[in-house]
Amino acid sequence: MTNFIQNTIALIYDFDGTLSPKPMQEYTVLPKVGIESNDFWAEVNSKFREEGGESMLIYMRLLLEKAEERHVHIGKSDFAELAKGVEYFPGVDDWIARINTFVEQETNGIVNVEHYIISAGLKEILEGTSIFDQFTNVFASEYYYDHHDVPKFPKQLITDTSKTQFIFRINKGKQNPSESINNHMPLYLRPIPFQNMIYIGDGETDVPSMTVVKANGGNSIAVYKQELDEMGVNKSLDMCKVLFKVGRVNFIAPADYSKNEILEERTKILLKSIITHIEYEKERFECKKENGLLDEQGAA
Structure with a gap:
């Protein structure tokens, strides 16, 4: 290796509660099937307590069961069409463009920036959102579909803890799920070091990812x-305060991605630190290169 390769910054986002105020299913498939969101999630939790297993698998299974019970066809194209109803927090639409411009101006194009989503939600929905194409890659749960375009069972499942696998994939540049990330890779060969990452999430489900990145x-x-x-409590803020207090995060901020708001300013502080x-x-x-001090593999 004769050129410096670790000049890319990765911003990694959760989706539900982070970029969008509510779980994506509540804007899309649940209204389509005619299910109240509170009733659906209560049933998911009830079945989880009764049956055990993985709660994400339960919700993916239950979606299919409810659609079948009500004779509602939801194919892959339907998920994408329903995604047009997904809402975002203020400023999300042009957030990535603003961040990219900031890094470009700060570094004269020497430093690159990439954006990723890692979500336990459905990739089929995310693919239909207006912001999907702004991301370098999107990792999310997926269904397997038969020849009638009917979802049959989960093809890929992403949970709170398995999200961390995809952080290592970004770190090692092995983003295709068919590529193994288990083999040792020297730190200097990893295209996006952890030090070049910013993870943005909203709560307890993001703790494993925040821990891996920060550690x-x-x-x-x-x-x-x-x-x-209804009790006058901001539970979302309280959770973020806990994460900040125990050192899971560098900063907390309102989920407002608008220009010059607190989140943008604090993100820029972290970006400047990474750029330096x-x-x-x-x-x-x-x-080291000019003095012949790189080893045979190009390590500095």
Whole structure:
């Protein structure tokens, strides 16, 4: 290796509660099938307590069962069409463009920035959202479909803990699920070091991902809804405060992605810090290179 390769920043997002106020199913498939969201999630939790197993598998199975019971056809194309109803927090639509412009201007194009979603939700829905094409890659749960375009069973399942697999895939540049990430890869060969990552999530389900990123020198932000429950409590904010207090995140901020709001300002602070670190590592690499101090594999 004769060129410095670790000049890419990755912003990694959860989706439900992070980019969108409600679970994606509540904008799409649940209304289509005619199910109240509170009733659906209560049944998922009830079956989880009764049957055990994986709660994400239960919700994916229950969606299919409810559609079958009510004679509602939902194929892959239907999920994408329903996704047009997904709503976002303020500023999400042009957030990625603003972040990319900021990094471009700060580094004169020397540093790249990529954006990823890792979600336990359905990729079929995410593929139909207006922001899907803005992401370098989207990792989410998926169904297997038969020749009638009918979902039959989960093809890929992403849970709170299995999200961390995809963080390592981003880290190692092995983003195709068919590629093994178990083999050792020296840190200097990994295209996106953990130090170059910012994970953005909203709560307890993001703790494993936040922990992996932070423990390896990366950064994370917890975002919260600005709303109170019937008791006058902002549970979303309270959860973020806990994450901040125990060191899971660098910052917390309202889930408002609009220009010049708190989230943008705090994200830019982290970006500047990462950019400085990349510039340092790049100069150190060049110094060793010009003095013949890289090893045979190009390690600095």
